[in-house]
Amino acid sequence: MNPRIVLATRLFPPEVGAAAFRLKALVTALQSTGASVTVMTTVPPNGGRSERGISRWPVLRDRGGNVRGYVQYLSFDLPLFFRLILSRADVIVSEPPPTTGLIVAVSSWVRRRPYVYYAADVWTDAVIAMGASAPVVSVMRWIEGVALRNASHVLAISDGVADQLPQFGVSPDRVIVVGNGIDTEVFSPNGPRVLPGHPYFVYTGTMSEWQGAEVFIEALKMLEDDTDVRLYFLGQGASETKLRELAEEVVPGRVIFGGVKSPEETASWIRGAAAALVSIVPGKGYDFAKPTKIYAAAACGTPVIYAGAGECATMVADNHLGESVDYEPSLVAEAMRRFLAGQDGNSESRIDWVRRNASLRTAGERAAAAVLAAQPA
Missing domain, CATH: 3.40.50.2000 (Glycogen Phosphorylase B;)
Structure with a gap:
């Protein structure tokens, strides 16, 4: 029986961004192995057509059209819990923010199934960099720690990210560096260039x-x-x-x-x-x-x-x-x-x-292999 994978992410194409592209590469690589993949994500700002294997939920967005901010995150995370509880899957993949990771961790504990956390960065460090108060940093560190420690595998996009994970008590043998990259077919020297008349x-x-x-x-x-x-x-x-x-x-x-x-x-x-x-x-x-x-x-x-x-x-x-x-x-x-x-x-x-x-396709293939390895024996 083909493995059933559910990906939980607030960002996915047609939305534009490094996370969306990275996750699309993961889905493509998983599907190439025969896995059945369901993406639980959001309705994009301008709506979107129905797509097979993609389950979209309406969410709150900021004035720029982004799912950014605690209220916006919760508008995705809270319904996600029930969507996951009712879903059939062998492995769940969680994309940040850590609040989504927490929801995935709890729902996976309830359903007794493994999940993989995709660590593109360390959110606690970002909160500290923004000058957040000590209580906010402490809460974020706890949430991120729960999401990371309970994952079967943690996918890190670089050695630098992987080096930050021991502070959360994550065992190094559960961290897999899959790399990151871009679509080298889109981003290439071949194609039109903008010439606005000034350098x-x-x-x-x-x-x-x-x-x-x-x-x-x-x-x-x-x-x-x-x-x-x-x-x-x-x-x-x-x-x-x-x-x-x-x-x-x-x-x-x-x-x-x-x-x-x-x-x-x-x-x-x-x-x-x-x-x-x-x-x-x-x-x-x-x-x-x-x-x-x-x-x-x-x-x-x-x-x-x-x-x-x-x-x-x-x-x-x-x-x-x-x-x-x-x-x-x-x-x-x-x-x-x-x-x-x-x-x-x-x-x-x-x-x-x-x-x-820095090929995105190669990074997606490495990530897919790690996700499939998390399946129960």
Whole structure:
């Protein structure tokens, strides 16, 4: 009998985001083995057509159309409990946030079946980075710990994430590093590129407090001899309002917020950019993160300017994906000048590196193998 897998996630295509793409790759890999997969997710912001194997539930969303915030999470998590209790499955797969993991853990205990937790990052560290109060951090640590410790397997997207899990009492032999990546067919050097009539840099994806993208706006201000250069933000996030206000204050008219784009549109913007921008504020507890926007840019042949420290700095520098600089506007501005001058000759090598090391299909296959291994004997 083919294994029955249920995936519980608030994000799934047609919604755009690294989590949605990663989970679609997992489902595709599971189905290729003959597994029967049901995705329990949300109704997308603009509605959507009925799809076989996908069970959608209406949820509350914030003003940006995101399922982000405790009330929004609960609007998905509470109905999810009953959906899971009534479902037939051999293994459940839980995507963050940890509140969803807690629901999956409790429902799995009731139904006496295993579950796998997909750890794309560590939410407790993110809460600390946002300056949350001690009680909030304690509650999040407890919730995340329950979700992690009771999972048959924990899938980590990187060694950096895996290294953070022992703090929750997770046994290393239950942690499987499956990697992460992007769709190298969509993000490739082949395809249209945006040519707006002026040189530009592009920042894609989530704008959060711990990413600190304001460093790029401050750097743009320092390009006093290149006032025709623009900076495009394609995505959304908790810091968007703050970034808009800063841009209007220091470089009015030179920063454009284009909203969420499809992967194909994003790739066309990346191809035309002088460089793609990625940052992580050092010392916030997120130096281990590896944003997929790095892989997307490199796969298109576009250099990356990474501002920050940690694993990303080493990865970008060692593999000639662009330039790594300290999280300092003046250093970012210097890197911007170099790429505006065309000082880059590693396009082919970075494209090859991504294909060998950051293929989303390969990551999905590793994750699927780990999920299937969690089946009861």
